[in-house]
Amino acid sequence: MSTEPEPIIYVNGEFVRQSEARISVLDHAVLYGDGVFDTVVAWNGAIFELDAHVDRFFRSLAAVSLVSPVERGALVKLLGEAIARNGLHNAYVKWIATRGSNGTPLMDPKDCVPNLIIIARPYIHRFDETRRSQGIRLKTAAIRRPPGHVLDAHVKSLNYLNLVMAKLEAKAAGADEALLLDVHGRVCEAPGYNVFVLHGRQLKTPRRDILEGITRSTVMDIARQRGLEVEACDLELYHAYTSDELMLCSTAGGILSAVEIDGRRIASGVPGPVFQQIDQDYKTLLASGERSTQIVA
Numbered sequence: 001m002s003t004e005p006e007p008i009i010y011v012n013g014e015f016v017r018q019s020e021a022r023i024s025v026l027d028h029a030v031l032y033g034d035g036v037f038d039t040v041v042a043w044n045g046a047i048f049e050l051d052a053h054v055d056r057f058f059r060s061l062a063a064v065s066l067v068s069p070v071e072r073g074a075l076v077k078l079l080g081e082a083i084a085r086n087g088l089h090n091a092y093v094k095w096i097a098t099r100g101s102n103g104t105p106l107m108d109p110k111d112c113v114p115n116l117i118i119i120a121r122p123y124i125h126r127f128d129e130t131r132r133s134q135g136i137r138l139k140t141a142a143i144r145r146p147p148g149h150v151l152d153a154h155v156k157s158l159n160y161l162n163l164v165m166a167k168l169e170a171k172a173a174g175a176d177e178a179l180l181l182d183v184h185g186r187v188c189e190a191p192g193y194n195v196f197v198l199h200g201r202q203l204k205t206p207r208r209d210i211l212e213g214i215t216r217s218t219v220m221d222i223a224r225q226r227g228l229e230v231e232a233c234d235l236e237l238y239h240a241y242t243s244d245e246l247m248l249c250s251t252a253g254g255i256l257s258a259v260e261i262d263g264r265r266i267a268s269g270v271p272g273p274v275f276q277q278i279d280q281d282y283k284t285l286l287a288s289g290e291r292s293t294q295i296v297a
């Protein structure tokens with residue numbers, strides 16, 4: 001039996017043991033993936049880019065016509081409390097607002113009351129040390145990222161099936177992660193990551209049908225400070241195949257180097273110097289607390 005203490009989850013106004021955390025099976029999050037979320041990391045009790053994440057959460061809510069179950073200040077306090085109650089300092093924290101339930105299994109939002117769930121866990125890496133140091137292998141998914149007028153990728157919604165299918169496809173093919181294109185063949189993002197391609201001193205990232213990641217914007221800042229030319233633009237698969245370096249980034253996953261895509265080696269097949277530099281700068285920035293908000297004593 002595990003000796004780890006049971007995680008404490010916030011749900012509907014209470015902090016409870018994970019095994020006791022409940023929402024209705026008729027919640028529209030369960031029935032339709034109807035809800036939004038966001039994810040932050042905390043280092044030494046300080047949340048990196050807290051305001052940017054909370055702003056994005058409120059934009060996601062507005063976009064799907066949901067009202068936050070709690071106000072901004074209360075939400076921030078609860079995030080801190082979720083970290084503290086789990087005895088954490090370096091944490092991964094995910095919070096979710098669901099549409100709620102009106103007691104029927106019908107797609108009628110009338111009388112639904114949103115639920116708020118907060119999950120705080122010790123920081124864990126999605127990939128093991130070997131993959132992080134040697135780089136990961138990508139596979140372009142046959143399934144495409146939907147255009148914004150079908151399902152808007154700017155919204156961090158609970159509707160992740162498109163990304164989940166891409167991930168399954170990549171895993172079935174023996175790759176580590178999927179790369180999704182849009183319906184026109186332009187590079188979009190990976191399941192849970194934004195993408196960068198490097199050609200010489202030019203670092204480019206897709207500009208549409210993506211979640212505008214907070215790590216993406218941090219990487220853009222770091223790269224500019226390092227004298228790279230940085231641009232958000234349309235990118236074809238060709239640009240990924242011919243890149244000198246290919247990177248993925250996210251709050252929960254950090255920065256990853258991709259060294260293979262669709263069986264093609266990227267440049268020399270090892271994580272490149274620009275990745276090494278940006279990754280180092282990013283870790284230094286996280287540890288410095290410079291863009292972080294202390295919310296746990």
Ligand code: PMP
Binds near residue numbers: 192193
């Ligand atoms: N794209 C998608 C689809 C994501 O789910 C995530 C993770 N939140 C990202 C990109 C990266 O965003 P961030 O850097 O804000 O974590």
